[in-house]
Amino acid sequence: MFIGWLLVVGLLLGGVNFLAQGKTILIKKATIVPVVGPKIVGGDLLIEKGQIVKLGRNLKAPEGAIIIEAEGDYVYPGLISSFTAIGVTGYPGAGNDLNEVGISTPQMDPYEAINPEDDCIAVTRLGGITTVLTISGTQNIICGQAVVLNLYGDFPCEMLVKRRAAMIFNIGAKQQNRYPSTIPGVMAFLRDKFEKVKLYQARKKETSKSSGKVKARTSKSSRQVSSTGPGFDRGFSLNLEYEALIPVLEGQIPALFIANDEVTLRNSLRLIKEYHLKGIIYSRKGVRKFLPHLAQEKIPLIWAGTMTIPDRWQAYDYNYRMAAEIARQGILFAFEQAGWGPGSRNVRNLPVPAAMSVAHGLAEEEALRAMTIYPAKILGIDDKLGSLEPGKKANVVIWTGSPIQLTSRVKTLIIKGEIVPLESVQTRLRDRYEKIVRQRLKAKKK
Structure with a gap:
């Protein structure tokens, strides 16, 4: 018996995936939006063993396949959120494994703290988001590593897409009353x-x-x-600590810099150039004057500032128009909802900044790519996810309309070829109190 338990633990630690991926699913007569190619109106999509096998029209259903009639609906790749704390912190009382004590903690790996029962996972899925980057924190100068997860599985190994997907740095994380307490001190550190x-x-x-x-x-x-x-x-x-930083300096792991003002942006770009780092910038404001440099150096940008209140001297729509300008400069970018920490429950609102940007000049196709294939490229997972192509993992969402239309809703969610229940703590609370209200209204009529 003891040996049996040891074998189970060994399999889990070894990353064995227990999710059944043998189901065959055929989605029929939908408008299929691959993101990297033309739409297929009235198209079919075939999924086998957790992968997309074929797209086209009038595909023949293999024996035993699950048929999803989707006429009038739209099929998109699962959305990707590229800066979250999903799985390590969530609803109040769920625990918090962000921000290890110290100013330099690059050896911290959030994968070791992932809680598959985090309520935010199911809540986020209802927004059509199937994959996230989960970070170690934001409050240290060297915050730690990041991991890419699919939002479905009973164990972390079933959710895992990519470990050590990035190393998080924050030049603005100055210390109070101890070194380094200034930006020059942080740079020297x-x-x-x-x-x-x-x-x-x-x-x-x-x-x-x-x-x-x-x-x-x-x-x-x-x-x-x-x-x-x-x-x-x-x-x-x-x-x-040093072992964790070696692959960063060798360019094997991206260095993701949190930079939310001109000073931290400038110094982040300086370090990327000095040490030939594979840099990524995450920012909520202050990026406009650096866009030409980002374009020239081909540094990707995770843009989380669309819904940020502009400064006093800026126009009301200054940040709403920023994504269109980023796209015009030819920068590889991804939308983000600033959903780390306590805001993890708001990651589901990822389409909101995309929709607002489309209303202020960004092409809808670019907005969709900035939630799918672009973040996949930034995170180095575009060979597996981010678009509807044969051979890629079947993270597929059936919508009533475009995700950019905020009235659209998710009808069917598929992650790695598995149909995932559309249920969360929020839907359970809604159903519970809706039932109570209906009962009371019925009793009142009597």
Whole structure:
């Protein structure tokens, strides 16, 4: 019995996916919007084993397939939200694993804290969002890693799309009454940290030439390591903080900078250039003057400022028009609803800034891409998600209309080929009190 439990735990930790993905689903006679190609009016979409197999018209249903008649409805890829705290913090009382204590915590991996029972997951799905980037926090200078998740599964391994999808930095996270308490101090802190990582990496390469059993010394941010064969020289201390930053400096993991004003934007771009980082900018304001630079350097932008109140000297629609300007500059960008932390329950409103931007000059096709294929490209998952193409994972949403039309609603939600129930804590509360109201009205009439 004990061995059996050990096997189960081992499978879970190893990332085995227990979701059944053998169902065959055929969506018929819908308007299919692949996002990367032309619409197919009256089209069919075939899903097998969790993947999109074929798009077209008059497709033949395989034996045993689930048929979804969708005439008059619209089929889109699942929306992607690229800056959230879904799974690590949610409704009050659900727990909070954001923002580890310290100013530099790059070794923090939010995947280890994911709660598949987070109420915000089901709430977010009802907005047509099937995939999110979950971050480690926003309050540290080096906040930690980020993970891409599908919003369906009983275990984190069933939800996982990509671990270590980005490293989060916040130059504006100055400390009170201790170093670094100024922007120059933060910049000096980061440069010092990066140079130490380079020295650590150089020493690691030198010491790895020798072989033999080694016990690494333990320091405040280190752990004991024992290895045999080719490895490290005696006395080498494995530092988890530095280990987490090595792939960032090597350009293997994107450096995602939170930059919500001109000073933090300028310095984020400076560090990206100095250290040849694979940079991404997340911003709610102050980006306009930097758009030409972002376009020239091909730095993606997660734009979360559409619904932000403009400054006093700016026009009322200044931020509403920003996405159209970003698109005109040719910048790869994604919409965001500023849904991290306590705002995780509002991630479902992702189509709102897209709709407002369309009303102020952005092409509807660009708005849809900025919630699907563009964030997929930014997060490095466009080979799996972000559009309706054969071979991609079947994250598919059937809507009554375009997601840009805020009166549209989700009729059917499919994640990795599984039809997901359209139920959440909000729908349960609605149904509960609607029933009570109807009963009281009926009793009153009598």
